[in-house]
Amino acid sequence: MPVTMRLRVGAAALLTLATLAAVACSAPAAPPASGTAPAATNPAPAVPAPSASQVPAGAPEGTAKVEGSVQRISVDLTKGYYDPSVIHAKAGVPLEISFGQGSGCLGSVLIPDFSVNQDLTNGGAVVKLPAMKAGEYSFSCGMRMVYGKIVVQ
Ligand SMILES: [Cu+2]
Structure with a gap:
């Protein structure tokens, strides 16, 4: 006993x-179980929309630049989220994403569709992705708290 x-x-x-x-x-x-809600950093929207892609509406967007046979884009992490969080890319062209230095929560980036789990704590890293088909591919921090996505068209 x-x-x-x-x-x-x-x-x-x-x-x-x-x-x-x-x-x-x-x-x-x-x-919360009781009436008083804990103070949130950001006022939550009235109706949180849980969708497959968890990138918040209004997140910064960017378009990869085609340079020869690849397309490239840089993503800054210094604000605590991915900037841009929405990466527009062309189908059929390999994509290189240059992630900046990340720490803490953003110390690693996951891109599940391509089995990427990349450490970013040593000055960031360039993640090379193959030519993709049209579609959306999400990425996130190692804890799946901060999200971004690649929109391929
Ligand atoms: Cu995290």
Whole structure:
């Protein structure tokens, strides 16, 4: 019996830690149980739209520049999000994205469709993607908290 007790206490402590971690990660979680909502950094829109692509509306956009047989674009991370967050690119042309230095939350970038998991903490990195078909390809920070997408046309 005492073992069971200890396990229960341990599980409760883990749950508390998980809750704290979720709050620290700032992703909008379950609505607060009681009336007073915690102060949010950004006032949340009245109707949050959970969509496949989690790039916020009005996020900065940019278009990759075709240079010979590749297209290139630079993405700045110094503001705590991807600038641009929406990258417009041409189908059928390899794309090189030059991600700037990232730290903390933005210390790595994931592009699941191309199995990219790139560290950005040593001055950033150039991620080379193959020629793509038309479509949308999302990318995010390592914790999947900050999102961007590549829109290929
Ligand atoms: Cu993150």
